[in-house]
Amino acid sequence: MKLYLSPGACSLAPHILLRELGIGFEPVLVDLATKRTGDGRDFRTVNPLGYVPALELEDGQVLTEVLAILLFLAERHPQAEMVPPPGSVERARLYGWLSFVATELHKLVGALFAPNVTEATRVAVIERARPRLAHVDRALEGRDYLIGERFGPADAYLFTVSRWLGYLKIDTADFPNLRAHQERVRARPAVSEALRVETELKKAAG
């Protein structure tokens, strides 16, 4: 299995999950600017849209979209109990959080990484993001993780996207539960390892 990733990008979420689940895989660095892989290929031959993450399975099939890859990995490893039973309210809540992080946070906040973002757009995006971040903060009140008391795919995704807030200089002082979630997830050995490997890959690429 190969995970095509870019350090710190949304591909960190499946990267974390692969390590949490103990699945062997090969990380493949993608330069998002040139669309070249670390081993010299045109990444668009893997994902024609040129974005990470992409998960290449042993038989050569390629999966894309963070949400789909996270669910695929978690469902394939039921022993980790990261996915509540089908048809349960908890399962619907998992889908809800994955969808919320994807559509209300990832795509909203992630847009601020574009090089041509004006100050007016930045202010408007942050204004829209704050009530959404407050919603997550309230949901995390008195709990360690988003679903039940167990770390799961939605936590990997939320961690990945909320990490961007610091880089984007978005003040999170009003969201103490979100900050605590960030620290809790960062302290997990699989997460530290994923971050270490991504830093190494970035350094090695120069």
Ligand SMILES: N[C@@H](CCC(=O)N[C@@H](CS)C(=O)NCC(=O)O)C(=O)O
């Ligand atoms: N809908 C996609 C979005 C993935 C995405 O936004 N990837 C970003 C990094 S976080 C990317 O590779 N951007 C480069 C590009 O779009 O050219 C998903 O959920 O996987």
